[in-house]
Amino acid sequence: EVQLVQSGAEVKKPGESLKISCKGSGYSFTTYWIGWVRQMPGKGLEWMGIIYPGDSDTRYSPSFQGQVTISVDNSINTAYLQWSSLKASDTAMYYCATQQQYRAASANWGQGTLVTVSS
């Protein structure tokens, strides 16, 4: 069974850095794409970016290019989403999701990580 387990909720101050994680199990980690999706409070879903662990091929949506970094550590089957300097507007729920091919829907999702940025 494919499972994605995300790291716990975070409370940070503006300007701080953060790295959240998504650990995959039950499948061949390096052969599925992993994406990140944001949901701001009371808003809809936004696709942030996607990475292929097999070769670290990474794509970012224009709105998130330069704002976040997506990476993987294949030795521990884990994907990451990180910020170097958080803003209050980064307050949101973040989900990771896998897909078996580049052009495919995501059947498996993590439980979400709530990030709160407040002074």
Place this chain on the structure above:
Amino acid sequence: EIEMTQSPATLSVSPGERATLPCRASQSVSSNLAWYQKKPGQAPRLLIYGASTRATGIPARFSGSGSGTEFTLTISSLQSEDFAVYYCHQYNNWPRTFGQGTKVEIK
């Protein structure tokens, strides 16, 4: 960037009734269209992919249709657990995009 439009934002339906949720793409996405159900405090749940294929474990009352730019999600007889927000999502082009969502509420 392909814009996905879902209207109305809210659909009021009585339990047992049929719900029809449209989704329009600003340019063709072929059949690379998915539908997700989203409830508060839960991760999105894949209902339909390939515009019309039900995902594993999805009840037959959920069906999808369309191709190109016009798509529809139909819930044939609404159950209490179906009241939620539904998003269409195109995965044909990068960047991937979602519609704004349609909230199905109890009438």
